[in-house]
Amino acid sequence: MRLILEPKFFDRPALKVGRALLGKYLVRTQNGKEMALPINEVEVYDGFVDRASHAYRGKTSRNQVMFGDAGHLYVYFVYGMYWMLNVVVGKKDYPAAILIRGVGDLKGPGKLTKAFNIDKKLNGKIAEPAAGLWFEDRGFRFRHGKKIWHIKKLPRVGVAYAGPEWATKPYRFVLI
DNA sequence: ACGATGATGAAC
């Protein structure tokens, strides 16, 4: 089973999409090769009031993709070295996105973008095969022989600047 | 615990 996730999958409340993305596959094609790994960690950045979100201080040239349509990729550069991969969710003009923090054995958002060769060339593109990067439902993941899993809710990483209320919100989801 | 490393955005 390989079902490509369409933009409408992402056009829902951010927390719902964040949970729904766990267990889905991140798929990358480049020069005829395909790689795909299941998503096991994400963070949600939700709306104008979220002080940890890039969109909190309004639209800028960097974050404008977050204000666009669901299903677009928001890719930005941090710490002079790493690319972060997000997918935009929710309605147009409502800034929200899901940061992909872990896929397969790759723990950490900077490692997975390096492994998948993701950089600014993908920023603003729709997540679809034509872009070379998209998301798929490949069926349930099996853990311990059963087709179930647990979702652990944790604070987001590296957002102390948002202040205690927003830095401690359980907007990071990990597939256990 | 800290340095690498450069874009970003706010202040000047």
Next chain:
DNA sequence: TTCATCATCGTA
């Protein structure tokens, strides 16, 4: 135009 900061990671 300068400057502090940053949705990180590897090495110590």
